Structures are given as structure tokens and as C-alpha cells.
Amino acid sequence: MNPCPCGWRGDPNGRCRCTPEVAGRYLRKLSGPLLDRIDIQIEIPALTSTELSARSSATGEPSAAIATRVSAARARQLARQGKTNRELSGREVDEVCRPDAAGEALLREAGDRFGWSARAYYRVLKVARTIADLAGAEAPSGSQIAEAVQYRRALTVA
Numbered sequence: 001m002n003p004c005p006c007g008w009r010g011d012p013n014g015r016c017r018c019t020p021e022v023a024g025r026y027l028r029k030l031s032g033p034l035l036d037r038i039d040i041q042i043e044i045p046a047l048t049s050t051e052l053s054a055r056s057s058a059t060g061e062p063s064a065a066i067a068t069r070v071s072a073a074r075a076r077q078l079a080r081q082g083k084t085n086r087e088l089s090g091r092e093v094d095e096v097c098r099p100d101a102a103g104e105a106l107l108r109e110a111g112d113r114f115g116w117s118a119r120a121y122y123r124v125l126k127v128a129r130t131i132a133d134l135a136g137a138e139a140p141s142g143s144q145i146a147e148a149v150q151y152r153r154a155l156t157v158a
């Protein structure tokens with residue numbers, strides 16, 4: 001989605017002409033219950049044409065390596081619970097997504113601070129479990145919980 005009606009909010013060259021009120025009203029149109037269902041929310045800043053062309057000469061990890069890791073994470077989920085993390089029920093989340101002690105504390109604190117619904121809480125746990133699966137970890141760690149929490153925090157209404 002665009003960050004504001006004109007789409008240029010946050011542009012370093014100041015091309016956005018929306019007032020904070022207009023941009024806030026635009027974001028608030030997305031209702032809480034709708035945002036609640038979007039597990040991963042990431043803010044992507046606009047790039048200049050120079051930055052774009054620099055990125056086209058790929059320097060990152062090749063897609064094939066990422067695909068292998070994703071495939072291994074999925075296989076791990078199916079072997080552990082017979083379904084993907086997304087398909088876990090609340091009770092199953094309690095069983096297989098349990099973070100370590102540091103992760104548990106962080107999760108409780110974030111849930112209190114941001115006033116999460118039970119649904120939001122379970123969704124963060126599933127994302128954290130997936131991050132742990134991608135890393136081949138036994139249980140979601142504090143930093144993996146923190147990463148999952150961060151993915152839920154991008155769209156804030158100023």
C-alpha cells in the first residue's frame with residue numbers, strides 16, 4: 001500500500017504534499033481488525049534512480065540459496081507437526097511455538113505495550129516460529145521474537 005494518498009510520504013526530496021492529518025486519516029482507513037490479519041508489515045522507503053540501478057547489479061544472496069532454506073524450513077514444519085506454521089490452531093501454537101525464557105518475556109512485554117488481541121499474539125508467535133525454522137533453531141529465541149514483533153510495528157499512525 002502507499003503510505004499516503006499521493007504515495008510520496010517520507011520521500012527525501014519532499015515530493016509529498018499531504019498534511020499529517022490527511023496522511024493519518026488515510027492510514028486509519030485500514031481498520032485495526034484488518035491490520036491484525038496482516039502478519040508481516042514492512043516499510044519500504046522510496047529509492048532514487050541511482051539507488052535502483054545500483055541494486056540491479058545483484059549483490060545479495062542468490063534466490064536459489066534462499067529457496068533451499070525456505071524449502072528446508074517448510075520440511076521441518078511438516079515433519080514436526082504435519083502442517084505449516086500458518087495452519088496451526090491456538091492450542092498447537094502453545095505447544096510448538098513456545099519461545100525460550102527471554103523470548104517469552106519480550107513477547108509479553110510487547111503484547112502489553114501494543115495492546116495486542118489474542119489473534120495478534122498467536123500470529124507473532126507463528127512468524128517467530130517460522131524465523132526459527134529458517135535458522136534451524138529448536139525454539140524461537142529472544143531475538144527471533146523481537147524480529148517478529150518488529151514486523152507488526154511498521155504501520156503506525158502518527
Ligand SMILES: [Zn+2]
Pocket residue numbers: 004005006007008009016017018
Ligand atoms: Zn503524500
